[in-house]
Ligand code: ATP
């Protein structure tokens with residue numbers, strides 16, 4: 169049985185137990201748009217405990233309030249109890265209350281296109297004209313824009329993301345709300361911002377989202393992203409997220425605002441270092457192809473000394489690994505070199521071989537090093 173049929177059974181089972189249950193959010197939006205979406209979200213007035221009684225495999229999800237993952241026929245479904253989010257105070261943590269009706273639950277959702285629900289026969293419940301906005305390709309906040317982005321400023325990033333994903337425009341009143349609330353982006357955790365940005369960089373219409381981001385006040389509250397974003401827009405050039413961050417940090421300094429992993433941080437540092445180095449054989453030898461390609465692309469964007477054929481240069485290196493070099497450190501010690509000179513001479517030898525100034529043969533290399 170496929171995923172959708174399994175999801176329909178989950179809805180039916182919840183309903184057989186006397187509760188309401190609907191498909192909701194992105195899945196319904198994408199269904200209307202004819203886009204495949206394997207991320208089926210369900211909303212219900214059944215509580216976690218109720219759901220645990222109905223289904224065998226129910227895993228509470230830590231992050232979302234009153235959410236569980238139900239595993240049915242080996243498919244996973246996110247099931248959330250109807251709720252309202254009441255915001256006050258620091259604009260970070262809503263006071264979450266269980267709601268009685270679907271209508272209340274839809275009212276707390278971010279955009280009209282995401283505030284759609286339907287039953288298993290795809291009868292659509294559309295309280296906020298989400299279908300009309302889909303038709304007109306508009307992203308519009310549910311309810312009062314000037315409140316909704318202050319409540320949760322992450323919705324600002326989500327507006328850019330959906331614009332980039334769907335190639336939709338952002339409604340002008342919604343944009344005004346975004347500008348007014350931009351300062352509250354500073355209250356949003358780095359992890360959440362990272363996640364929405366990363367999602368945006370994997371969309372088809374990335375530059376559209378970036379255009380909204382750069383022309384709104386939000387860019388003033390997203391450290392280091394302004395100049396890089398403008399460059400991508402100026403050259404109409406798409407990059408991946410790591411390259412974007414490397415370009416951003418190269419131009420405006422590194423920030424830990426976006427909570428990168430150590431691995432990402434290291435890769436970005438390597439790219440940044442390479443941007444200021446010539447892409448000679450030694451540097452090509454010493455770096456991963458993806459790092460080289462990103463650094464090279466950044467050089468291109470910044471009108472620096474980029475090379476046209478970095479991939480073939482990497483593939484055509486005389487040797488690919490230090491192990492392939494015909495001499496080793498012991499050979500250099502035998503020539504009478506000590507301490508730091510050993511490494512220096514080894515590098516010199518490597519350089520000569522890579523630049524084809526000497527063949528990768530032991531005697532030929534040692535002869536050169538003696539001089
Ligand atoms: P995608 O296809 O990119 O996953 P989605 O619409 O499914 O898009 P999710 O982030 O998976 O987006 O969220 C699921 C639903 O939860 C949304 O459609 C929306 O109704 C609601 N939602 C998520 N985040 C927020 C938020 N910050 N404020 C209000 N509603 C939200």
Ligand code: MG
Pocket residue numbers: 194207
């Ligand atoms: Mg989703």
